[in-house]
Amino acid sequence: MEIRVLVVDDELSMREFLAILLEREGYAVDQAESAETALEFLEANSYDLVISDVQMPGLDGIQLLGKIKDATPETAVLMMTAFSTAEQAVEAMKLGAYDYIAKPFKVEEVKILVRNALEKRDLKRENQRLRQEVQERYSFSGLLGKSKKMRELYELIEKVAPSMANVLVLGESGTGKELVARAIHYNSSRKDKPFVAVNCGAIPETLMESELFGHKKGAFTGAINDRAGLFEQAGGGTLFLDEIGEVPLQLQAKLLRVLQEKEFRRVGGIADQKADVRIVAASNRNLEEQVREGSFREDLFYRLNVVQIQMPPLRDRNEDIPQLVEHFFRKHVPAASGVEIITPGALKLLMSYNFPGNVRELENLVERCAVLGNREIDVESLPTQIKGAQSQLSSTSCDEIVIPPEGMNLEGYLDEIEKKILLQALERCGGVKKKAAELLGLTFRSFRYRLAKFGMDEE
Template sequence: MNDASTSPPRGRILVVDDQLNMRATVALLLRSKGYFVLEAATGEAALATLASTEVDLLLTDLKMEPMDGLTLLKKALEMAPRLQVIVMTAFGSIESAVEAVRQGAFDYFTKPFKDRELHYRVERALTQARLQSTVDMLIGELNERHGLSALVGHSPAMRELTSRLMRVAQSDASVLVQGESGTGKELVARAVHAHSRRKNKPFVPVDCAALSETLLESALFGHAEGAFTGAGPARRGLVEEADGGTLFIDEVTETTPAFQSKLLRTLQDGEVRRVGESTPVKVDVRIVAATHRNLEREVREKRFRQDLYYRLNVVMLRVPPLRERLEDVPALAEHFLERANAHRPKPKRLSSAAVEHLMGYSFPGNVRELENMVERAAALSQGEDLLPEDFLLSPSEPPQPPSRSQHRTRTDE
């Protein structure tokens, strides 16, 4: 069995105290538990260490000269916002310790202390640091997956879309995403969120077509206990869950005028009322809505509220159907094949004949259909090279000789 001297360190801790005996005692106790410990006698020395060394936890005394612990806390968190901080204090300065927690410290404990208490509080802080590191990693992966890199394609239509997306993402303006089914409207919505100032807050999607009006209202706005037949305990709605972040309302045209009225009130007032309650709750939510329908026509034909349309359609992003950007098919097919190859011992390859075969197809199911085609071909093909016969095209849409000009006509829906 490895002892503490040979095991990997359990965390990197910086101990700061202007009293040598206390600093040395704390450092010794922590090293005996397997932590990697650095020491600093002043706040200035601690900041210099933080500037040059990665640290998981700052353990600092409050009463120090010339820089006290509160000042060190503020400057340390400015340098490293994710840093966990525990403050040590004497019994007479509990109020200052509580103030330190208000300003961002993870915890505090009083001196003198027991070894077990020190270890318990340090381990809690390091657990929080590890959780935060995991969350940051997952956010990074989500941003990479749902950011602009996920919008595969270099056609003029996609370049125009991504350029417009990047401009609108920097604001808090409501966005309306229009496009046929299967074009990737949710991917566009996620990319808007991933490149906005709200990217570290929730992205909450809701599909209006999948829920009845009552369930949709409850899902979005929440409800009080017993607010309607079948209602369980009181719960928050998705609007509240998205507070600070982005709410993606998919297929917004599949809603009733009554629901549209309630949604409009929420957007105008910046507050939500749970079903069965009268007290409003303030929310800060950015709205991205999507539909596969022609929303202007829905308004003209009185199926969608005009005032809600103007509230949602501050900026419109149109996602082009795949038939309007056939030059993106090779890159998209390679992208989907790379994903399908991720768990294969022998990766499959796209033949040039297969690419030409695909580019002669009009893709009524758009990008989603191409993705399914590639996954199916990779799963069922016998050889390493994917050939035209490995791709089953819809009988109603036979392949045609590739011709980009014939696919440039814009459809109404």
């Protein structure tokens, strides 16, 4: 891609000298004899770099610099003058000039400054592009779905994001809790600061305090250097504490202090540090039940639960499945644009499936089809658990149920069916209640409630 440079100087010899020098380096060069002419060039063309004299009749170079930065802040600018003063240099740098060179200058010096100015310009553009990409990815476009529940979720995020309030995101595994945390961050005033995510359940208990708050050299065996913790790394931004219910009680007290006092102390340290961090916490557990059981501090729960966001499971918004399937298929098969990606029969099966793994399970399913080279998702390409679930539902036809002549106890009949299904789920999952609940598309709390109804919830 051609790099365009505009040289601005009221001296013809200087303009021509720089033009020849820069053209030999492969740049396309235009010349302007005044700041006024330069502004006409800038209005008609786009330039990667402007090299301008400071002392010129009419508008001077400093005034031109200000107008360039107002109109096209990404354009790199080098200032030059035979009357170099510290005051002019400081003023030019404050207004956004890359650097300042004094006449007479060396040819190699000009070459190096031009290359460096263009490299810095490229870096700023790349950073801007990446920031825009991240913001687009983690704004509401990162959360997919047009169902009523998702529209309500978007509205809540839009209200919560600009505030500094702590947020607690609750929901089953795979519902997109981290995406919500990122959407809150990238739609807040902290969007240009770090977003740091940590899964509290994946950190060994002995290392969790150091991971969160950092440590001083020699604080424990293996602490050979000072180390910044996640609160420091997220300074000015957002810290996402996933699976907050896994934090041990002893550390919960220290986490509570950070939320109350807005300061923390490294392990082995003696000085407190300020914690300018917004907390978004998440859990797939029932934290209120943990509070009742004594495994989670009530005061910490209320500190985190300033605003609560409940993530809907996929089975409660199955009308979003077609859009999600299309998005994931095109994500994993970019060349699939414009082709039919799922058959009606396969879509019907997906929309009747409970998806215990939620959106994450659906994406894995679509990716599996893509990896196996399927140009479309049909019934045969679906995993056996989905086809199997449908066949089991089909085998229990409502047509087979007959009301006896003497009538029936409907509540008792439904209770008996429910009890059998609960027992089958427990048997298939080896007695692990959490897995059995996921198998039936229930929350753990709801599953235990149903067990207790039949006197089956014995530890």
